[in-house]
Amino acid sequence: MATDPNFVRHTYVVIDFETLTPAGRSPVPIEVAAMALVPKDGELVESWRFQALIRPPEEVPVTDFDARQTGITAAMLGSAAGPEHVMTALDAMMAAPPYRLVAHSAGTEATLIAHQAAHCPTLATTSLLDTVRMARVVYPELSSHALNAVLRHLRVPLPVDRHRAMPDVELTATVLRRILAENATTHRWTALxxxxxxxxxxxKRLPNPRGAQEGLF
Structure with a gap:
């Protein structure tokens, strides 16, 4: 991969959202984090990172279960900016294309981004790489390819704040780097x-992104 000019010219933005899952409606993002990795001398080197809490709609409460799951409380979100401001700020970081987004179970992140397409046009039109799919190819012997299972297989310790967006981005970046390092010897993939x-x-493209966003938020 390191010898493929197309792979080398891309920046790989690892992204993760934390969400609320209110009954009867789509997940609502309450935190996003991203880390940009650029290929350099055969390695992926961090060039920037972004992290922000996102204020949910007033009618979507943070339950005790949500707070236990993510460590994010209603008080923490009270002064956070809304998704329109946060996603615009993140999109502004992506000023030097081309990009690939990277996420563990990337379809989830793709859907959340699609709901915010009006505020993050670069993110919303960027293709993704899924580290779940990568792990299935490289570690077919595992019974689960959830992030925790892959990390256990790689003997990567879990941080105490697992399920916050930036720690999960860092863990996903570790998985990506480890798989690409293995690929350097196995040559499963030789080009992007x-x-x-x-x-x-x-x-992902929604039939009516603006209408879907208004319904979601």
Whole structure:
């Protein structure tokens, strides 16, 4: 991969959302984090990172279960900016294309981004690489390819704040780096187009993104 000019010219933005899951409606993002990785001398080197809490709609409460799951409380979100401001700020970080987004179970992140397409046009039109799919190819012997299971297999300790967005981004970046390091010797993929074909997905497009966003938020 390190010898593929197309792979080397891309920046790989690892992204993760934390959400609320109110009954009867789609997940509502309450935190986003991203880390940009650029190929350099055969490694992925961090170039920038972004993290922000996102204020949910007033009618969507933070339950005790939500707070236990993520460590994010209603008090923490009270002064947070709304998704329109946060996603605009994140999108502004992506000023030097081309990009690939990277996420563990990338379809979830793709859907959340699609609901915010009006505020993050670059994110919303960027293809993704799914580290779940990567792990299934590289570690077929595992019974689960959830992030915790892959990390256990790689003997990566879990941080105490697992399930906050930035720690999960850091863990996903670790998985990506480890898999690509193994690929350097196994040569499963020799070019970005092969990686796209095996573990990639296009950005999601909603039938009516603005209407869907208004219904969601």
């Amino acid at each position: 187009h092969e990686l796209d074909a095996a573990v990639g997905m296009p950005p």
